[in-house]
Amino acid sequence: MSAGPRKPFENKIVEWVDSRLPLFTMLDKEYGVFPTPKNFNYFWNFGAIAMFMLVTMIVSGITLAMHYAANTGIAFDSVERIMRDVNYGWLLRYIHMNGASFFFVAVYIHIFRGMYYGSYKQPRELLWIFGVVIFLLMMATAFMGYVLPWGQMSYWGATVITNFFTAFPLVGESVQTLLIGGFSVDNPTLNRFFALHYLLPFVIVGVVFLHVWALHVTGSNNPSGIEPKTKEDTLPFHPYYTMKDSFGILVFVIIYAIFIFFMPNALGHPDNYIPANPMVTPAHIVPEWYFLPFYAILRAVTIDIGIPFTEVTIITAKLGGVLLMFGSIAVLLVMPWLDSHPVRSARYRPKFKFFLLLFVVIVLVLGKVGGMPADVPLFHITENMIFTTTHVAQIATVYYFAFFLVVLPILSRVEKALPVPASIHESVTNCKSSCEGNA
Amino acid sequence: MSSHDPHSPCCGGGSCASDQENQSHNGHSEPSSCCGESRRDFLFMTAGAMAAVGAGSVVWPFVHQMNPAADTLAMSTTEVDLSSVEVGQSVTVMWRGKPVFIRRRTVKEIQEAADVDVSTLRDKQADADRVKAPEWLIVIGVCTHLGCVPLGQKTGDMRGDYDGWFCPCHGSAYDSSGRIRKGPAPKNLEVPTYSFLSDTLVRIG
Ligand code: HEM
Ligand code: FES
Numbered sequence: 230m231s232a233g234p235r236k237p238f239e240n241k242i243v244e245w246v247d248s249r250l251p252l253f254t255m256l257d258k259e260y261g262v263f264p265t266p267k268n269f270n271y272f273w274n275f276g277a278i279a280m281f282m283l284v285t286m287i288v289s290g291i292t293l294a295m296h297y298a299a300n301t302g303i304a305f306d307s308v309e310r311i312m313r314d315v316n317y318g319w320l321l322r323y324i325h326m327n328g329a330s331f332f333f334v335a336v337y338i339h340i341f342r343g344m345y346y347g348s349y350k351q352p353r354e355l356l357w358i359f360g361v362v363i364f365l366l367m368m369a370t371a372f373m374g375y376v377l378p379w380g381q382m383s384y385w386g387a388t389v390i391t392n393f394f395t396a397f398p399l400v401g402e403s404v405q406t407l408l409i410g411g412f413s414v415d416n417p418t419l420n421r422f423f424a425l426h427y428l429l430p431f432v433i434v435g436v437v438f439l440h441v442w443a444l445h446v447t448g449s450n451n452p453s454g455i456e457p458k459t460k461e462d463t464l465p466f467h468p469y470y471t472m473k474d475s476f477g478i479l480v481f482v483i484i485y486a487i488f489i490f491f492m493p494n495a496l497g498h499p500d501n502y503i504p505a506n507p508m509v510t511p512a513h514i515v516p517e518w519y520f521l522p523f524y525a526i527l528r529a530v531t532i533d534i535g536i537p538f539t540e541v542t543i544i545t546a547k548l549g550g551v552l553l554m555f556g557s558i559a560v561l562l563v564m565p566w567l568d569s570h571p572v573r574s575a576r577y578r579p580k581f582k583f584f585l586l587l588f589v590v591i592v593l594v595l596g597k598v599g600g601m602p603a604d605v606p607l608f609h610i611t612e613n614m615i616f617t618t619t620h621v622a623q624i625a626t627v628y629y630f631a632f633f634l635v636v637l638p639i640l641s642r643v644e645k646a647l648p649v650p651a652s653i654h655e656s657v658t659n660c661k662s663s664c665e666g667n668a
Numbered sequence: 669m670s671s672h673d674p675h676s677p678c679c680g681g682g683s684c685a686s687d688q689e690n691q692s693h694n695g696h697s698e699p700s701s702c703c704g705e706s707r708r709d710f711l712f713m714t715a716g717a718m719a720a721v722g723a724g725s726v727v728w729p730f731v732h733q734m735n736p737a738a739d740t741l742a743m744s745t746t747e748v749d750l751s752s753v754e755v756g757q758s759v760t761v762m763w764r765g766k767p768v769f770i771r772r773r774t775v776k777e778i779q780e781a782a783d784v785d786v787s788t789l790r791d792k793q794a795d796a797d798r799v800k801a802p803e804w805l806i807v808i809g810v811c812t813h814l815g816c817v818p819l820g821q822k823t824g825d826m827r828g829d830y831d832g833w834f835c836p837c838h839g840s841a842y843d844s845s846g847r848i849r850k851g852p853a854p855k856n857l858e859v860p861t862y863s864f865l866s867d868t869l870v871r872i873g
Contacts, residue, residue, distance in 0.1 A: 415740075
């Protein structure tokens with residue numbers, strides 16, 4: 230970010246500022262002439278879309294906070310007041326509420342892109358890790374945001390999630406008390422969740438900055454997974470990708486707007502329009518859809534793990550579920566080291582591609598059973614053995630972890646990749662007909 | 669100044685100043701590893717330790733403020749009049765922001781609870797250790813898995829396979845003594861501290 234050799238600007242004011250703080254030089258270098266692989270497909274739009282959503286969430290959130298009251302006595306009513314009385318309050322809230330969902334849609338596609346095209350591999354490991362950190366912070370932010378309207382799902386979601394911590398032996402109970410500030414989720418909890426819900430998005434902005442900084446050091450990956458070698462392989466970011474990103478954002482926003490205006494509650498749970506009641510648990514507690522796969526993993530562990538033939542339990546089912554759930558995200562952090570295959574893009578790794586797409590299906594299956602009650606009978610295997618949703622979740626959980634811990638290391642060693650083109654330019658010019666549409 | 673110098677004044681109590689003087693006199697450029705260093709190490713360590721204590725004492729209030737405040741802690745007690753509860757009925761009362769289940773058990777329920785072989789239970793507790801009067805079972809109505817309120821207080825509620833309570837969240841079933849019998853919860857429903865003030869009046873807390 231230092232000045233380096235600077236080209237003077239024509240505009241006098243711009244030049245005056247730039248010679249004192251080379252902001253414009255930096256912008257031009259990073260977003261103007263920045264050399265970008267010329268073969269991006271639409272998957273490469275989702276970083277910019279996620280960035281757009283982050284800004285949307287911050288703007289709509291701060292305006293909501295001008296009317297919201299973080300007190301259990303009036304929180305629910307203050308949100309209803311936003312909906313009914315505040316000028317355009319309904320719009321702000323629906324933008325924010327559906328914005329969280331669309332932010333996750335964008336980020337999930339963005340993460341899938343990274344996995345499919347091997348963007349996590351050397352030299353982009355740290356870039357990938359910052360991405361996983363952003364994902365974790367988003368989950369924390371969205372969880373605490375969902376508590377704020379103080380409906381039944383808010384209250385019971387908060388109760389279930391903060392109870393995770395009691396699973397840890399010895400310190401668990403005190404950590405939980407520290408987090409919720411009482412014996413049960415209550416006003417102190419709501420207050421601190423609001424404070425943190427306000428703070429964390431700005432922490433995310435900070436980590437996004439590091440994420441983009443790291444990106445601009447290594448440069449972008451691309452659908453072929455081959456590093457750019459000559460000028461023939463790249464295009465300046467502006468106007469080529471500023472245009473393409475704007476177009477992508479536009480299409481995304483159209484779909485987002487359809488939800489905001491025509492089906493604003495489609496992604497939410499009706500029970501959250503019932504005020505929180507500590508005495509009654511809703512018949513079926515479900516988190517927001519974007520947490521469902523992880524919720525399914527949590528519930529998949531139903532047996533204690535102990536020393537065989539003794540009474541000693543090392544890991545209770547509850548702790549096991551919590552560890553697996555956190556582990557399912559932590560394993561992403563080490564993905565660059567689990568997959569050491571030299572070829573990046575799944576285009577040239579048919580076996581990897583198969584297992585990765587299967588992984589996506591499995592995550593969707595986990596999401597599906599995560600949204601269903603536990604132990605729903607599906608079909609009979611034998612007379613008295615019934616196959617239930619819990620069994621589905623267990624099998625899917627095994628594959629989830631096996632993909633990372635078994636499939637990736639083995640494929641790294643045994644998979645023979647297809648012939649990889651010599652350059653990005655060649656990959657685009659040689660396969661006009663054969664690989665187009667082949668992602 | 670080398671540490672082997674037998675005439676070195678430093679370990680005999682020489683000050684760092686003299687140590688440094690010697691050093692410059694002798695034209696040594698390497699720092700001495702003798703007393704000057706150990707004195708300095710000591711000062712570094714004590715200063716570091718003090719700084720750590722200082723930092724810790726500043727951080728602690730910022731952490732501890734999150735723990736329950738005095739008004740939250742002020743132990744509340746709840747008195748419940750049981751005279752209107754019939755055999756087989758249950759009432760739910762609020763205590764410390766949590767529901768407490770009080771059930772006047774039927775003879776069948778008491779029998780079932782007593783008949784269980786304790787060694788087969790996940791959280792081994794005899795029914796007798798969980799009640800003061802066998803007819804009255806008093807437990808905190810918070811599932812020990814992740815904190816939902818189990819069903820089974822109202823007539824018509826699902827009560828699970830063991831005549832007790834069923835947690836709809838992840839399917840834990842408790843028996844007629846509030847003990848965990850099935851599902852992911854690790855522990856029995858907690859028994860709060862309580863005492864009978866009379867036959868029909870109980871104080872919880
Ligand atoms: C990473 C960005 C953010 C995410 C993912 C997020 C997520 C959420 C979610 C899921 C809700 C619950 C919506 C509902 O069901 O009603 C919510 C509510 C809320 N958020 Fe955010 N939020 C973000 C940023 C912010 C920021 C920066 C503020 C600024 C103060 C904010 C203020 C609020 C307020 C006041 C509410 C309560 C009003 C309501 O429930 O509609 N949020 N947030
Ligand atoms: S909270 Fe009761 S079974 Fe999970």
